[in-house]
Amino acid sequence: MWMLLAWLAGAAPAPLSQLSRVSVGGREHVRLQDWARLQGFRGHWLNSRDFRLTNSSARLEFTVNSQRMIVNGISVFLTAPVLLQSAAPLIALADLQTTVHPLLWPTRRQGVKTPLICIDAGHGGRDTGNLEGKRLEKDLTLSLARELAAQLRKAGYKAFLTRSWDTSLELDTRPEIARKRGAHLFVSLHFNAAGNREASGAEVYCLTPPYAASTNARGEGAGTGPLPGNRQNDANLLLAYHLQRSMVSRLKMEDRGVRRARWAVLRQATMPAVLVEAGFMSNPDDSKKLYSSAWRKQLAGSLVEGIKSYQRLIAPAT
Numbered sequence: 481m482w483m484l485l486a487w488l489a490g491a492a493p494a495p496l497s498q499l500s501r502v503s504v505g506g507r508e509h510v511r512l513q514d515w516a517r518l519q520g521f522r523g524h525w526l527n528s529r530d531f532r533l534t535n536s537s538a539r540l541e542f543t544v545n546s547q548r549m550i551v552n553g554i555s556v557f558l559t560a561p562v563l564l565q566s567a568a569p570l571i572a573l574a575d576l577q578t579t580v581h582p583l584l585w586p587t588r589r590q591g592v593k594t595p596l597i598c599i600d601a602g603h604g605g606r607d608t609g610n611l612e613g614k615r616l617e618k619d620l621t622l623s624l625a626r627e628l629a630a631q632l633r634k635a636g637y638k639a640f641l642t643r644s645w646d647t648s649l650e651l652d653t654r655p656e657i658a659r660k661r662g663a664h665l666f667v668s669l670h671f672n673a674a675g676n677r678e679a680s681g682a683e684v685y686c687l688t689p690p691y692a693a694s695t696n697a698r699g700e701g702a703g704t705g706p707l708p709g710n711r712q713n714d715a716n717l718l719l720a721y722h723l724q725r726s727m728v729s730r731l732k733m734e735d736r737g738v739r740r741a742r743w744a745v746l747r748q749a750t751m752p753a754v755l756v757e758a759g760f761m762s763n764p765d766d767s768k769k770l771y772s773s774a775w776r777k778q779l780a781g782s783l784v785e786g787i788k789s790y791q792r793l794i795a796p797a798t
């Protein structure tokens with residue numbers, strides 16, 4: 481709770497233009513210690529690779545040569561790794577702008593009294609999604625979507641589904657349905673599968689910022705310019721973070737982090753949009769849970785709480 485209160489109180493950050501730049505590999509970086517001093521954080525090394533920054537309301541951890549950052553206990557992937565130069569950790573300027581600042585200093589938006597949330601049950605019809613034995617991802621996403629819509633309505637939101645039945649729906653039609661019905665948020669629901677049966681846990685995707693590489697793209701995709709969905713970059717990330725945080729902290733799911741990808745359903749979204757991967761059908765422990773309706777109820781509950789946290793942060797100050 482302390483973090484949330486502090487976040488709500490959050491003053492504006494000092495402008496990044498005050499920091500001196502270091503160019504590495506054609507990309508502008510700043511020294512993390514310089515940024516920390518400017519924004520009132522204290523920094524120290526936890527070991528030879530991990531660097532921690534703290535102030536009264538936030539704790540950030542960075543790892544040299546890694547894109548994984550930890551923000552108040554939750555993993556978030558940067559678009560470029562933190563580097564080490566003359567014993568000083570460097571962060572890409574773009575990552576401060578597109579990831580660190582939007583999470584620490586959320587922008588308040590024009591509020592709506594009763595937000596309308598579009599829930600997208602991944603796959604459907606001839607697109608089964610992942611298959612594990614007799615289990616089809618498209619059926620699980622639909623039952624979770626129905627449960628989430630019911631719980632959102634109980635919590636005072638309005639909600640609708642992109643598909644309410646086992647029907648085929650093109651990927652780019654989904655954000656289009658959300659736009660036509662005037663949705664304020666778009667949440668696409670999926671379940672993971674991997675060859676490695678040990679892989680487990682939750683991850684939430686939001687759209688990769690322009691000219692940045694996606695989390696899983698091994699540096700590819702950096703040539704892609706702005707997409708319509710990038711207009712909501714800051715809100716996309718904030719929503720993804722609070723959904724991930726809620727699943728990890730409430731349900732003790734393994735934290736696979738907030739990630740970036742240019743998924744088709746996120747590219748054209750005209751409202752804040754995320755894609756949730758709520759566990760692995762291929763993992764014995766995850767699947768036992770997610771095949772049970774009691775667990776999916778809890779999962780939906782955690783997503784409702786994540787949406788509430790997001791809404792509290794973006795609501796205009798009173």
Ligand SMILES: [Zn+2]
Pocket residue numbers: 602603609610617669670671
């Ligand atoms: Zn899927």
